[in-house]
Amino acid sequence: MARNRTFILYWLALVGFVLLPQLISVKYYIHLCVLALIWVIAAQGQNLIQGYTGYVSIVQAGFMGIGAYSTALMGMHFDLPVWLTIILAPFVTAFFALLTGYPSLRVKGHYFAIVTLAFNMVIFIVLMNFHDLTQGEAGITGIPKPGGKDALFNWRDRETYYYFVLIIAALMTGLAALIVRSRIGQILVAIRQNEDLVGAVGIAAWKYKLFAFVTSAMFAGLAGAIYAHYQSFINPEIFGIAQSLDAILAVIIGGSGTIAGPIIGAFFVVFLPEYLRFADSFRLILYGLVLVLATIFMPRGIAGIARDLMEKRRGRT
């Protein structure tokens, strides 16, 4: 019964998202919605490793960078179609996640967080300094939109891209839901609760942690690739540690270990700084304050509070 109700809520939310561009008159807000939906994909990935497995990774934006640069570079150097490079980008990211995940998942807690933070710094430094490949700080321009010359849709129109990203974000959210409801999801939650016991019940925790980490990176790689083709321009600035922290905050504020959480959180981290523009130079301080307060007073996030309220109401009726 509760599961049916949640299912209906997700469908209603999807209908809302489909109608959204018709209700928004300012094009800039559609642009922000596209960015937020891209963040939904990255945050769903972050939630797998952070929210469900209990390992706070600080490299999500770095993996978005790998996805973004690999789609752009594959298109430039191998002349591959945009669709193909978008599909391949998460696999390139997965390769790097395997390389980094295997050694870093040997440590836990803060140590894991710091190791992944170091990886994000390495990715950033390489993107910045491997000039021949990445063009350094200047970045890569002219990344083509999907569709080509005789495309069915006008990909330069933000609305078209909005629906494209909405479909991908919905599919990736669906995939995340399938994973967490599966046997694998149960094991990830078991690792979060009591990792030592997982081995004692005959489960090789490292395999599942690596699965969560690599899958999480693939979500980020896909988000990065979609971002690159949407903006047509990428440079290392947007794939730094600050953005990885945004992914963590999206999960915490939205609701860690819930499927709705990353959706809410992604919109929060994209829209909140915009709404705080009135504060001018105090904007980032105010943003930080809102985040600190939210983390202190809503440790289970907005989705967690909503669920508590729903359960309370159900208990009363």
Added chain:
Amino acid sequence: MATPVLRVESLCKSFGGVHAIRDLSFDVNEAQILGLIGPNGSGKSTTVNSLAGLFPITSGAITLAGAKIDNLPEYDRVAKGLSRTFQTASTFTEFTVRDHVVLGCNVTRTSHPLSSVFGIGRKSSEEEDLAARVDRILDITDLTPVQDQRVGTISSAQQRFLMIATALASNPKVILLDEPAAGLVSHERKTLSDLIKKIRDLGTSVLVIEHHMALIMEVCDRIVVLNFGQKIAEGTPEEIRNNPVVIDAYLGEAA
């Protein structure tokens, strides 16, 4: 002649300069309850942790059903048929009791974990067998009435039985029980001793560490006594009760 399921040969475990276990050998035979007793610090828990693969042994050999297992990681030993419980309650508190036991069944599954994500290649017969086995385990551990409750909300005694239930879910050849009676009151200890005997009668061998002598003497077929990391005696409960070395080192005159 009884067949050994678990054979421990010349097991040694040192932590730096401290020799926690020295040259320990014993067998756990098929469908047998073997008790491991001794004073605090005698090396009982180190023995169980070494057998379970929590840390590498210094020297010696551990074989399970004829296969060497001392180089295997903890989770592979469970898959081979050696499962365990812990001295202090160690559970997944957010799960329901039933899901907790289902998780313990993981090693017995033959379908790929990914099949549970997409539903392709899922074996319905496997799920049915598993559900029936979980029902049976919940029944013999008296946990059926609380199967839908969250683990964090059941009593500590029920959590202890849940640890045994989860260990049984992997279909072990040998189950290691590390102080299963700790914190139990008398009628719960009675249920526990009945359960341990039932586990043996169903064909699983049991190695039990316990300080509660009445329980040990009642359930065990044989007992090994440790002191300062060495075996000082082995025999039937009757022999151990009357062994002057054991009385001197551990049991005392009143036993």
